Amino acid sequence: MANLLERIKNAVMADINEVLDKKENKNPLALLNQYLKECEKETEKVKELVKRQYVLKEAFTKELKEAEELAAKRKKQAEIASQAGEEELFSFAQTEQHHYEERIVRLTESLKITDKQTSELEAKYAEMKHKLKDMNIRRLELMGKENMTRASYTMNKMTDKQGNSAGTAKFDEMETYIDGLEKKITNKYYQHTIDEKIAALEKKIEEKKDETFTS
Known part of the structure; x- marks a missing residue:
């Protein structure tokens, strides 16, 4: 039964890994963005733990200072009670002193342990921040590559560099359209110009005829 469960587990994990591989190959940037979000959450958790460690460190420091003050106070009180021959009071003060010394x-x-743990957490937090920054840089690099890939794909489609036989490429179509439009505009320009020139010549000829007739 154990071997069967192990085989089922391995089969399921293999399927999951296959799906993840396909997803990564299909859209690596989206997968990276998702992974970055998860890492940001984990980094924030460690940041909160570092804050809590500082609170604990402050609390331990406060308790230690208080215990040291009380131990010193009971020690002095025990000395005074001893000098005064107050055995019962001396015994109580001394017991309290020992209790506070043990607490110290x-x-x-x-x-000491808290300091060590805080240092470890701070180092871990710093490491995670660096890794997060590196992954963000990696994301920017992938975005640049993705943009170039899309641009190249679009340009290839428009310039028809792959020699597809589906018809004229978009750039060729645009160039043909512009050439045709330019010819039409040029023809209209010349048509308009020649009409004006011919009209001017006709007027000039008429004026010369009038001058000859009047003379």
């Missing part, structure tokens, strides 16, 4: 040892060790 415990808090000192806890603070």
Whole structure:
């Protein structure tokens, strides 16, 4: 049964990996964006843990200072009680002193561990921030490549560099249209110009005829 479950698990994981591979090949940028979001969330979690460690460190430091002050206070009180011959008071003050001294040892060790944990978390947080920045740069690089790929694909479609036999390429069609339009405009221009020139010549001829007739 265990072997069967293991084979089923491996088969499922293989299918999942295959789907992820296909998805990555199909749209690697979208997959990277999704992965970046997840990494940003994890980085924020570590950032919050670092903040909590500083709060703990501050709390341990406060407790340690308080224990040291109370230990010193009870020590002095024990000395005064001893000098005064107050055995019961001396015993109580000394017991309290030992209790606070034990707390000092415990808090000192806890603070030491907290300091170490804080340093480790800070290092981890810094590492994650660097990796996140690197992945963002990687995303920009992929976006640049994707833009170039799309631009090349569009240009290839328009210039028909692949020699497709589906008809005239879009650029060729546009150039033909522009050439035809230019010819039409030029013809209309010359037609308009020649009409004006002929009219001017006719007027000039008529004026010469009038001059000859009057003379």
